[in-house]
Amino acid sequence: MSSSASPFGRRRLVVTSLIALLIVPAFFLSARVFSAWRAGYDWAEMDWDSKGHTTLLDFLKAAEIAKRPALVNDRACVEYFRHQDGAIVKTACP
Numbered sequence: 001m002s003s004s005a006s007p008f009g010r011r012r013l014v015v016t017s018l019i020a021l022l023i024v025p026a027f028f029l030s031a032r033v034f035s036a037w038r039a040g041y042d043w044a045e046m047d048w049d050s051k052g053h054t055t056l057l058d059f060l061k062a063a064e065i066a067k068r069p070a071l072v073n074d075r076a077c078v079e080y081f082r083h084q085d086g087a088i089v090k091t092a093c094p
Helices: 009-038 056-064
Strands: 065-072 074-082 088-094
Touching: 009 056, 056 065, 065 088
Parallel strands: none
Antiparallel strands: 065 074, 074 088
């Protein structure tokens, strides 16, 4: 009897390891997507750098951005800021 594992056992170990390595990033990506979706922004509202369209990356950034009312030149506006450091991402005025 040989002490080495069978080819089937090695293959099973490799497949199981690959699945385990893929599950962790998939979990974090799905949590990020869920958080961005729960932020409640319209798709057009998530154009954080005002380039004229919203990308998937903009959507994912929505998970870390909040909004608050702001007064700009005596107009009621909305200010979008990052949770992490409070930096203003954009300001939207009607």
